[in-house]
Amino acid sequence: MKNKIIATSIELFEKQGFTETSIQHIVDALDVTKGTFYYYFQSKEQLLMDIHTQYIDDLLHRQQQVIAEYETAKDQLTAMFHLLIQDIEIQGARARVFLREMRHLMDTNSVEVKEKRDEFRLVIEEVIRQGIEAGELLESLDPAITAFAFLSLTNYSYNWFNPHGALTAAQLSDAYSDIFFKGIVKEG
Amino acid sequence: MKNKIIATSIELFEKQGFTETSIQHIVDALDVTKGTFYYYFQSKEQLLMDIHTQYIDDLLHRQQQVIAEYETAKDQLTAMFHLLIQDIEIQGARARVFLREMRHLMDTNSVEVKEKRDEFRLVIEEVIRQGIEAGELLESLDPAITAFAFLSLTNYSYNWFNPHGALTAAQLSDAYSDIFFKGIVKEG
Amino acid sequence: MKNKIIATSIELFEKQGFTETSIQHIVDALDVTKGTFYYYFQSKEQLLMDIHTQYIDDLLHRQQQVIAEYETAKDQLTAMFHLLIQDIEIQGARARVFLREMRHLMDTNSVEVKEKRDEFRLVIEEVIRQGIEAGELLESLDPAITAFAFLSLTNYSYNWFNPHGALTAAQLSDAYSDIFFKGIVKEG
């Protein structure tokens, strides 16, 4: 039941937004009553926190697998492009809720998620730093800014990329890898 | 007064979000009454629409100036990086409201803003297309995807870039231009 | 202008009801501003009072003409049936506002209109009383109840009679006169 509530909430939060989705909407969609909801969750925010925690923990775990599996910065970054963009198809709704509704977490919840989010970003930053040291990436790069650039490409794609359209997730992640690695300008 | 309401609303919408900001909050901040608000705006959505229209119209206008002023795709894109990122300092709050709260517009409002947003994007797409034709940019590029990549970098920066921090807007737009034009990989 | 406001208000009050019609509606329909309204009327209730006074004064005046013009109770009542029912065509909206919205008058206004309304009814009662004394009408009648019966027929017709339908006002007042004078039962 707890998982059913989470699954339904994600759908509704994605479609209508967190604030616009009432507990009543959620329980109506599941054909149970509000009491049931409050048996499983302390509050609406707690539900949002559970969704966030599940998502980011899973992502961190998969990021670690990618790091372990590949050796070079380029391979690791390519694998992360694939990981994040191909995820849209399966985890799209969850990811969009994660990216859009974080601001509704308060106090410790907010801090806790922010820390894990930062962790994810800092791993990327570290991959880039090691790529530079290994002579694989340009020395002129600022690892922090470059990590933000990477995350911009992946995260913003949740706003517009439709995995059921003509463009496939594989095509998009390949195209983004190309742009990110080689740039867009033709060499003189 | 209308402009004062808009200015205050932008601040509050940015800090707390559109839904979380009540008309009461807005008028309290201005020390007027709710009646005053509704004298100037038909509805809360109309206020949001006014903010959106002002922002996107201004942006489209400045985009046209950039296009007119520069000749090559590279220069035009560089100028747009500067335009958008240096804007964060002055227009940051307005831009963040624009980027985050568009979903609260409904029906015709939603369509109208979406069209202008698309127009802005399609101009970038066209710049890229002409850059390719001119032999300036890589032939392998998909102009549409590349335009999205460009917008990802600029728009996502509103989420994290703090113009009052150590990193300046000029530094960021330069760094992003470099990455976008030349990529991050060291040539063999 | 005052008369234009009254005319427009009657239309709106009839269509939407007194409470549901705002001053804003009225002035919008006339393409003037609220200030104009309050230049001519002290309050919304004063406007309603003016409408009521005009209507009932006119009616009392015409009732006196009928009384003066005809001699027998039957002729006077017939003339009043015609007066009231044929009025629907020209004065329908005004009459409906009068009959439906009287309850929104307060204190002295309410009393003043009620007195004139009672006066109209008591004249009918007196016509019936004199008809009985003259041997024209049945001795078994209670003049007060009979006057109410008369007013029921005329006033309730404002609720359903459509002067633009197949049934004409003349046909209706004739039919009502017949029923009221001779009843509906076939003599044994």
Place this chain on the structure above:
Amino acid sequence: MKNKIIATSIELFEKQGFTETSIQHIVDALDVTKGTFYYYFQSKEQLLMDIHTQYIDDLLHRQQQVIAEYETAKDQLTAMFHLLIQDIEIQGARARVFLREMRHLMDTNSVEVKEKRDEFRLVIEEVIRQGIEAGELLESLDPAITAFAFLSLTNYSYNWFNPHGALTAAQLSDAYSDIFFKGIVKEG
């Protein structure tokens, strides 16, 4: 609780009118909170609809009983006079709300109630038609107009008849039957 809300609302709607009675008035009179009201009713209009439905359904049911119990048109109409006028004492407030506030129902609600109201009227029309065919009532009558005359007498009495005054309901319905059946004019 639902019935308590209905009962209290009827009283308040009758005294002050539907629009003039706020949900706050209703819940204050019951010493509960607004939330409670909206737990039982979707909206203020739904409450009004419930009142209307209860009233008209009950009336239709009792009309059928009268039709079944009596044989001649005269007896059926007499019984309906009694039914409707004696009802004022017990159902007066409910009936007045029904007769006065129907216009606040919208869309399907309005149509639904109107249909049942028409049904009630058409049954009366049919009784009159059969009375004419049976040679009991005058052939010159128009059944539709005559039915309206009947309803005018009964419905308008809700506006002025006070069952706690000197005139009893029985006396009024007898007087109205006499007038309706035999008219007011003395036979030559």
Place this chain on the structure above:
DNA sequence: AATGAATGAGGATTCATTCAT
């Protein structure tokens, strides 16, 4: 004679949450 800005109280409705059962 008319305007435009402002008020402040009150309207219907929604909602997260609680709690006894």
Place this chain on the structure above:
DNA sequence: AATGAATGAATCCTCATTCAT
């Protein structure tokens, strides 16, 4: 494990009215 009744604060919005100009 789940229900159903109730709360009370907050939300958007409307409105009659005032008043300086």
